[in-house]
Structures are given as C-alpha cells and as structure tokens.
Amino acid sequence: MTLRVVIADDQALVRAGFRMILSADRLDVVAEAVNGLEAVDAVRRTRPDVVLMDVRMPDLDGIEATRRIVADSDGDPRVLMLTTFDLDHYVYAALTAGASGFLLKDVTPEHLVAAVRMVRAGDALLAPAITRRLVERFARRDPAPVPHRDLDTLTPREREVLRLLAEGLSNAELAAHLHLSEATVKTHVARILAKLNLRDRVQAVVLAYRTGLVSPTA
Structure with missing residues (x-):
C-alpha cells in the first residue's frame, strides 16, 4: 500500500x-x-x-x-x-x-x-544513545517523577530491559548484556510497548525518565 x-x-x-x-x-x-x-x-x-x-x-x-x-x-x-x-x-x-x-x-x-x-x-x-541524551537533557528540567500505573504490569525482566533501553542500549547491546538472543530482546521490547500502551522505543525512553525508573546523570 x-x-x-x-x-x-x-x-x-x-x-x-x-x-x-x-x-x-x-x-x-x-x-x-x-x-x-x-x-x-x-x-x-x-x-x-x-x-x-x-x-x-x-x-x-x-x-x-x-x-x-x-x-x-x-x-x-x-x-x-x-x-x-x-x-x-x-x-x-x-x-x-x-x-x-x-x-x-x-x-x-x-x-x-x-x-x-x-x-x-x-x-x-533516533539512535538509542541519541534518544537517551536528548531525553536526559530535558528531563533534568522536570525532575519530579510522574507515576504510571502500568509499570506494575511489567515483569522484573521487562523492567530491566526498559531501564537498559532508556540508558541507550541497542537491541544488540541489550542481548549481549542480558545474555539473550536479539529475537528474545525484540519480544521483550514489544511486550513492554504493548503493556505500557506506547508507540515506539522513543516513547519508552521518555516514560522511563518521567516515571523516575531512570534518573538523569549529573
């Protein structure tokens, strides 16, 4: 089409x-x-x-x-x-x-x-690392975490994937860090997006900083 x-x-x-x-x-x-x-x-x-x-x-x-x-x-x-x-x-x-x-x-x-x-x-x-730097820079201006009830629906592994994703890791880097296949990482990312009702990885990075799951570096 x-x-x-x-x-x-x-x-x-x-x-x-x-x-x-x-x-x-x-x-x-x-x-x-x-x-x-x-x-x-x-x-x-x-x-x-x-x-x-x-x-x-x-x-x-x-x-x-x-x-x-x-x-x-x-x-x-x-x-x-x-x-x-x-x-x-x-x-x-x-x-x-x-x-x-x-x-x-x-x-x-x-x-x-x-x-x-x-x-x-x-x-x-955006490349993951560029996304992270962008969001991190502006998240410092709004440091108060914003609760998101759907975070509780994530498994411990999914929370870990979301945190690492927000820190700028690509799928390949996530796979190596977690000792998983890239296919498994993609499955985790897809489930995170679905559970949190997000459109893409960019929105996932924004949410991770807004909720305080990841904090801007000094």
Missing part, C-alpha cells in the same frame, strides 16, 4: 521541497497545512500514515497539534517533528506529546524518506 503523508509547515518552500522529495520516492502527500489547526483538520480528513510536523507554527504550534492528533487517533498517524536546530528545547515537549521522533529541516532527501518509512514501521527514528 502507498504510504500517505501530511506535511505541516508555515513555509511554502519547505512544504514544496518535502513534497517533491517524497513524491519522487512514490510516497503520497495527501495534504498540506500552514499551521497546527489545519494540520489537525487535515489528519481527520485524510487519515495519513505519517505527519511531518513543524514545531513552530502560527495559530496552533506543532506540539499542541501533535497532542490533539495523538489523542484523536488509535495509533495512526505517526508524527515526525521538524526542527531548525539540533536539540531544540521544544523537542522533549514534542516527544512527550506523542511524537515518534524529530528531523532537522536541513535533512538530506535520502534521510527524509528513510525516516518517514521508519516511523511508519514503528521503529524509533
């Missing part, structure tokens, strides 16, 4: 550039939006697989638009945030709102297409 995308950005040149890149790779851009309100409406009308969402837009910013889209959906679409600067201070808020990752606006065409396909497949956009 053709992968369907909505592009939300207040800059016409950015939208046009992204549309050209995605269309050239046979991805279907089903709508464009110039602000968050239009993005929410476009998602409701077109039911895309992925939304490319600018963080800063007039009328309604990308973070609040993401929050509304996630709250209004049953797992689709995945939201990929667009930022101007690396480690933009809005990124942590975007991830906690339900975004599945973020891209810099100067992304290469190849990386843009790959990123859209990755988040649609349910993979984390």
Whole structure:
C-alpha cells in the first residue's frame, strides 16, 4: 500500500521541497497545512500514515497539534517533528506529546524518506544513545517523577530491559548484556510497548525518565 503523508509547515518552500522529495520516492502527500489547526483538520480528513510536523507554527504550534492528533487517533498517524536546530528545547515537549521522533529541516532527501518509512514501521527514528541524551537533557528540567500505573504490569525482566533501553542500549547491546538472543530482546521490547500502551522505543525512553525508573546523570 502507498504510504500517505501530511506535511505541516508555515513555509511554502519547505512544504514544496518535502513534497517533491517524497513524491519522487512514490510516497503520497495527501495534504498540506500552514499551521497546527489545519494540520489537525487535515489528519481527520485524510487519515495519513505519517505527519511531518513543524514545531513552530502560527495559530496552533506543532506540539499542541501533535497532542490533539495523538489523542484523536488509535495509533495512526505517526508524527515526525521538524526542527531548525539540533536539540531544540521544544523537542522533549514534542516527544512527550506523542511524537515518534524529530528531523532537522536541513535533512538530506535520502534521510527524509528513510525516516518517514521508519516511523511508519514503528521503529524509533533516533539512535538509542541519541534518544537517551536528548531525553536526559530535558528531563533534568522536570525532575519530579510522574507515576504510571502500568509499570506494575511489567515483569522484573521487562523492567530491566526498559531501564537498559532508556540508558541507550541497542537491541544488540541489550542481548549481549542480558545474555539473550536479539529475537528474545525484540519480544521483550514489544511486550513492554504493548503493556505500557506506547508507540515506539522513543516513547519508552521518555516514560522511563518521567516515571523516575531512570534518573538523569549529573
């Protein structure tokens, strides 16, 4: 099936550039939006697989638009945030709102297409260690743990996997550390996501820091 995308950005040149890149790779851009309100409406009308969402837009910013889209959906679409600067201070808020990752606006065409396909497949956009550093940096600003009742549903092994995942270990590193096969690690990660009602590894890392399961380093 053709992968369907909505592009939300207040800059016409950015939208046009992204549309050209995605269309050239046979991805279907089903709508464009110039602000968050239009993005929410476009998602409701077109039911895309992925939304490319600018963080800063007039009328309604990308973070609040993401929050509304996630709250209004049953797992689709995945939201990929667009930022101007690396480690933009809005990124942590975007991830906690339900975004599945973020891209810099100067992304290469190849990386843009790959990123859209990755988040649609349910993979984390960011490398585990980069995700950890990003979340850890901004988690320091909000140190009070937020309870999550579903953590109690995890087995001791699943809690251990979640903690190590949040510390930046890849599946291969998790397997080596725990003396398990990568297939078994993937099964544990899938069960963690299902039990905690999370979309991907990025959200699992955010949750681990927000609940205090993992603490930011000094």
